[in-house]
Amino acid sequence: MSIPVLKFDAVIVGAGGAGLRSAIQLSEAGLKTAVLSKVFPTRSHTVAAQGGVAASLGNSEEDHWTWHMYDTVKGSDWLGDQDAIEFMCKKANEVVVELEHYGMPFDRTDNGKIYQRPFGGHMSNFGEKPVRRSCAAADRTGHAMLHAMYQRNVKANTQFFVEWMALDLIRDEEGHVLGVTAMEMETGQIVIFHARATIFATGGAGRIFYSSTNAFINTGDGLGMAARAGIPLEDMEFWQFHPTGVAGAGVLITEGVRGEGGILRNSSKERFMERYAPNAKDLASRDVVSRAMATEIKEGRGCGVNKDYVLLDITHLDPATIMKRLPGIHEIGLQFAGVDCLKEPLPVVPTCHYQMGGIPTHYSGRVVMPKDGDHSSIVPGFYAGGECACASVHGANRLGTNSLLDLLVFGKSAGDSAVEDLKAGRAHRDLPKDVADKTLARIAALDNRKGGANVHETRLAMQRTMQDHAGVFRFGDMLKQGVEKILEVEKAARQLEIKDKSMAWNTARTEALEMENLIEVAKATMISAEARKESRGAHVRDDAPDTAEFPNGRNDKEWLKHTLFSPVDNSITYKPVNMQPLTVEPVALKTRSY
């Protein structure tokens, strides 16, 4: 069977912030650049980022990138690589000002400078007091960013392939990456994108969890493709959670609800936070509240048929206050929980929000993996940026407003590195003879299988397993069981069956292909989480508690290292954290407290 081949200098998978940013570098360097996206670029999930982008511009008060760097290292619970963090924080001003020149409508101060607001965790003078570092465009920062960068790409003649899904990474015998196979959804046609440089900017995979704030599109396609091509995934045990998402939907309920007097209750209507935080109660920190909720659910005091959520009660508050101070909450309750929150409590559960781990990269955006004793050997022709990549700047937990910064800095850096490598003479390498065989076999198996597993049921089984066994607060026994269970789900995910066999717009097939990516991420997460026996950042274990010897349960002696999950044999190796910044003194280890 002959498969059409499209030849480009560079192919970028994903048209969110990171993909668009790297495409600008390539197209403006005069390189023939293709961007593949499952949706129109301005429908990418970057749209949902409201908070802003961090940069120590110092427009509102004194600020310095070294202070931002300190905050980021501390936020990462010292798991972030300090060379990458220095690179990102130092580059922040440059990428924000560039965006301004692209036409991004940032909020302004009276004298016309970019207005900056405070954001949790961003401090001046190495943790002394809050600093205004976040640059925003009202509450639509991500949205405005995508529009500005899309326009810039149109001007630079970037070629967009909209409503195309990349299916598999093409690697030759020497390990070089030569492009991707992809499917045009409108026709079902499989095409080879043959490129000198391949950049992944596919976003996160938050849909592996039952409760997730992520849009449905976040199915970890880049991670799935990398894993199938034998590339390990780094630090996949680290996922950021919000304490209160609507149970069953994932839609966020602002923490302001507890601030206004909302009370968390279990199945016997008990105000359980009184037991966990006698003073702060429901106003305790995000971590403490999430842990308490997870413990109530684990110990059988959750609500509903599956006892898998708790209640957020605001029925005692004055309805006029709710409508005035918490606009939108009534609507969210009605729309996504079927509950009138003025009369009944809202079902809530800790909800997955952001993936810290991903495809291992150097801060130049080049993908790296272990080879011949070198734990960070470059995979020639392959680059990644944004949430799908792990540079690693977020380490064990991400600081707010650093996600948009990550996609700008590392999107640009991946693009720059690709330009550099191509200009140095990297040519199109011959495609292997069996270039599309694996992709075609996967499609054929989906189309021909009878008596296989249902996609929806398999996805639900995976999401439930992840939520119950590797959620915001983790228990050793549950993780062990979780590994067995997710490997069972994997068997089903390898045997998916679809009823619709049509070529054009076969959404059933697309969702099955997405499921094959999700399961790679879910498995990597569960196995990596089970293996890490300490608590650090967002990975918090019941059996690694806060002690004098190990404050917050963190054990630097044994666990100050990155996890590398190998999808080839489900094995784990580790690599050291880079504690050496590029030009400044390292941020020395200490206990993380706010």
Added chain:
Amino acid sequence: MERAAYERLRWRCIRRALLELDITLTRFLDSGEFEKLNDEQQQAFIELADMEDYDLWDLLTGKAEIDEPRYAPILALLRKS
């Protein structure tokens, strides 16, 4: 509506930028309500689904005024779905 056209519309409804719209639009399509609409109403839904995510979300939550009368009954159905 032809199968391919419907499936394309479906894809554009079940893969949005915002989770809120993923849920709302998926539920609506899965409820079978779309098939019950007449041609003009289906066209109104298609136009709404074609909007930028925040614009549609603002209409759904009443944050923005509905300036096209044909949209009002469809938005009411979406809120109930």
